[in-house]
Amino acid sequence: MSYFTLTKETIPSYVLKTPVLQELLGEGKLDIQEVGDGNLNFVFIVRGPNQAVIIKQAVPYLRCVGESWPLSLDRMDFETKALVAFHQLVPKHVPKVYHQDANMRLVAMQYLGNHLILRKGMIGSTIYPHIAKHIAAFLAETLFKTSSFYLSSREKRELEQKFNTNHDLCKLTEDLIFTFPYFEQESNHKFQKMEQVAKVVRKDRAFKEKVLDLKYLFMNQKDALVHGDLHTGSIMVNKNETFVIDPEFAFFGPFGFDIGAFMGNLLLSSISHQVLDEKKEYSEWVLEAFQEFWVTFEKLFLEKLSSQKQSALITPSFFDAKSLQSYFRSTLRKILQQSIGFAGCKMARRILGLAGVADIRGIADEHLRFKAEERSLLLAVQLVKHHDTISSLNDVLEITRGGK
């Protein structure tokens, strides 16, 4: 079948021609709902007599801008490959793929019926008691198992080959996270009150040098297979379960990139609630989740490192146990530093750049929105500037609470 853009009207005939979907959904009337609110794709919930499935299809342009910003359709291949790889590693936290159609650039996957996008839940002040631990578990497992700490160099390079040509979406990140937000550029956000603060930040040479360092890392440091876009809009949750979705940006990149994306989005949520809520409980809960996330990740990743006696990097006779532990701890410190740098970039671009977050841009009151934007951006700048001298989570918290 050659490519065409599916609509609610054409999905039933597509299902009829696709035995695996036919069987999953059951014979009978389909209820179809378009739910995609992302920037890149169309997403449908298709309900049949038996059950529901998600059908996601890529369109050949950046959806949130329109047909004037063309984007390769290949991204759906990367998304599907990444979903399959991540599901294999962490089935508990990644939806199952039922069907993929390379020509149609679509994937059909597990429907998460009683789950909500984490960002929406957090905007609504819902407490998710497991979120920090679940995302830490997802990241510890996927980063470790696709790195030189676990795979042989041959296995790692072969996996790299499969994800190394995700050109368009890597370019989107290079431009929209690491480049455009930091100078006057037409794609950037048009502020009402923030222009003065933005101007100062865009002239801060020390800050921008570090942004460039982090962009360079993003482009050239191939630690592990990363999701590539792990903000709170790429996570579906309820009180008990957590699923990571939308890995179309997947590529081999630095350890800290996904960790930083998640951390940065938690900080934006925390600032949003700090500004909006009279009581500060939710904002404080988010900061606690932020800490719990890193503490859990660090613990899990260290356990995995220690349990792997032989890897591409480590040969048992090279180091005694004590030296190895010291080396691993320094590895974790470097991952934290990198993550905090990326967290800062992710936050800054959500304030300055094209794609904002509802937590902040959705604040109706102009004065409060300005306050949240300013606070987020100034924190982002501090995180980026100091990221490479951070030695522990306490340093991060000190910066976050305004100590630096």
Next chain:
Amino acid sequence: MSYFTLTKETIPSYVLKTPVLQELLGEGKLDIQEVGDGNLNFVFIVRGPNQAVIIKQAVPYLRCVGESWPLSLDRMDFETKALVAFHQLVPKHVPKVYHQDANMRLVAMQYLGNHLILRKGMIGSTIYPHIAKHIAAFLAETLFKTSSFYLSSREKRELEQKFNTNHDLCKLTEDLIFTFPYFEQESNHKFQKMEQVAKVVRKDRAFKEKVLDLKYLFMNQKDALVHGDLHTGSIMVNKNETFVIDPEFAFFGPFGFDIGAFMGNLLLSSISHQVLDEKKEYSEWVLEAFQEFWVTFEKLFLEKLSSQKQSALITPSFFDAKSLQSYFRSTLRKILQQSIGFAGCKMARRILGLAGVADIRGIADEHLRFKAEERSLLLAVQLVKHHDTISSLNDVLEITRGGK
């Protein structure tokens, strides 16, 4: 034609069946000489009535060990691809490829008739007035033109795809340069007098942590297409010309890897002459060449960085000219640090590991050899331990002259 190992006896019939070689060499009797003294391949000079060509063929094992250490034949594909890529970038310093035969794992290339392997020339105390500048020019051009400072991310990743599966030879480097030399391992060199010094070094945790950091960089930092084995045995010279040969280890790796290989081998030569010669002129000349090499590389690389107004990394509006220069200078400092770390690893492995260098292992007098080995190893350890805090070439020279 299916693969068989060529010999002096079978080359004439191979040439008869290969029009391009037939034409280059001319019709008539061939004079064939086996000249390979490398660790990996067979190399023949084939002289015909018209001219001579080099025929180089890979054999399916590590030649310097024997058939018990099998090695993939694919390496000849990587060597040929790299020769072609490097020749295209720097024709002045890389031999021309005339013919390649993928099945036979062989390449026929430009014969360098009045050139000598640089290591041999240096052992013989020959001064090569252009060597530092030539290798600096080769590296500045190849590293710059295959990096994110020049290529688009798409072009860079596509080039990476071609070199990313040089599995066997990367593994050889991981093992023989970054792993085996640093603990008791049967492939290591059997010393006469050095065992005690080696023992102390193999227990130096701070040193070995840095070795592991550098190994990690080698495995995961994909700055540019590197030669992968750029010691003084991979360079052919006369007083006027310089050619880089043998890039079968070519892969995408850190900027400092080739730079460090060349620097480390210069330092080994300098120490060899320091120990052997009554007058120290040659040893001093080598140190001057070492300095001239870095100063020239730094100058050329900075010029190239500055002349490229737009790249995958740099967008003109991002930075003013002054900020950009400051960023480039910090980039060069990081490249120097990394290079010095790799130089130290390369030196240490030549003392402790399987493959030595004739400059040091060829010293006949046991006492002098011990002195050279000890001096080289202790310098290597200092370079590795301090590499990441070096801020200029002066720091390196201070360490080299025993100041640290």
